[in-house]
Amino acid sequence: MSAVATFSVALANETATARLMAEVALLIGPGDVVTLSGDLGAGKTAAARAMIRYLADDDALEVPSPTFTLVQTYDLPPYPLLHADLYRVEDPSELEEIGLSPLPDGTVALIEWPERAGAALPEDRIDIALSHRPALGPSARAAEITGHGKAVKQVERLAALRSFIETAGYADAERRHMPGDASTRSYARLQRGAESVILMNAPRRPDGPALYAGKSYSAAVHLAEDVRPFVAIGQGLRERGFSAPAIHHADLDAGFLITEDLGRVGFVEGDPPAPVVARYQAATDMLAALHAKPLPDHLPLSTRESYA
Numbered sequence: 001m002s003a004v005a006t007f008s009v010a011l012a013n014e015t016a017t018a019r020l021m022a023e024v025a026l027l028i029g030p031g032d033v034v035t036l037s038g039d040l041g042a043g044k045t046a047a048a049r050a051m052i053r054y055l056a057d058d059d060a061l062e063v064p065s066p067t068f069t070l071v072q073t074y075d076l077p078p079y080p081l082l083h084a085d086l087y088r089v090e091d092p093s094e095l096e097e098i099g100l101s102p103l104p105d106g107t108v109a110l111i112e113w114p115e116r117a118g119a120a121l122p123e124d125r126i127d128i129a130l131s132h133r134p135a136l137g138p139s140a141r142a143a144e145i146t147g148h149g150k151a152v153k154q155v156e157r158l159a160a161l162r163s164f165i166e167t168a169g170y171a172d173a174e175r176r177h178m179p180g181d182a183s184t185r186s187y188a189r190l191q192r193g194a195e196s197v198i199l200m201n202a203p204r205r206p207d208g209p210a211l212y213a214g215k216s217y218s219a220a221v222h223l224a225e226d227v228r229p230f231v232a233i234g235q236g237l238r239e240r241g242f243s244a245p246a247i248h249h250a251d252l253d254a255g256f257l258i259t260e261d262l263g264r265v266g267f268v269e270g271d272p273p274a275p276v277v278a279r280y281q282a283a284t285d286m287l288a289a290l291h292a293k294p295l296p297d298h299l300p301l302s303t304r305e306s307y308a
Helices: 014-027 044-056 114-120 151-168 228-239 277-291
Strands: 004-011 033-037 071-075 080-085 108-112 125-132 141-148 174-177 186-192 195-201 247-251 256-260
Touching: 004 014, 004 151, 014 044, 014 141, 014 151, 014 174, 014 186, 014 195, 033 044, 033 114, 044 071, 044 080, 044 108, 044 125, 044 174, 108 114, 125 151, 141 151, 151 195, 151 247, 151 256, 228 247
Parallel strands: 033 108, 033 125, 080 108
Antiparallel strands: 004 141, 071 080, 125 141, 174 186, 186 195, 195 256, 247 256
């Protein structure tokens, strides 16, 4: 029997559902499968629509229910996504005819009515079961989120992420998608009125075998294996008069940060895009000033911990 992790959340309205689906989107990637189950009207399509619009960063994106088309595909900025509704599927053997068995490689699959797929569903997946909660209000729902197989760690991390956001005081903030970088990290803007901060999800990088003088590749070339280097170096830069994002909340062990939002201004702008020379010059001047300062071998993280 495969491993399973489960937790439940109360969703007061569609806005709360949208926040949950944005958080799920922050933790998944190509090849992952998310299923949405529940009775008619439980909010499965609304949840799928919220995730797709979050990933597209477009609140007005048309996301029709695939009840009649069965499968709708989206070429979203982070990865392709297919949205399937299996309500009209009568036998799992039909999934091959509509391109769902096997599922396409390199694609996130978002599947409503997964029970119609039977044993054809992959073992590694996140199941979200939605149900009405009329005692809490006409639009209230409950969601039971279960991770199977490799998705157990994702669901455990989702529970930890929601706890971190709530403890930091941003449970009611709107989640806005941000592009990722060439790492295992992912980001979202948390917006509340005029306030905007950055949520960083930085799971610990898995280390490899010893390759260089008893060190793994990441250790030998000083790749950031968790958020500690980011926190220590940012603090060290600010202490020396340089600008670095202020860190408002941190869970160093889990790898979650809420930081200052430095805005959307980039080094390349315009149509067609072109480098902004003054900004590159300012960056060059900053690097020259940084290299002119003596730098320590260790940077303090706390009164008990430092980063070398």
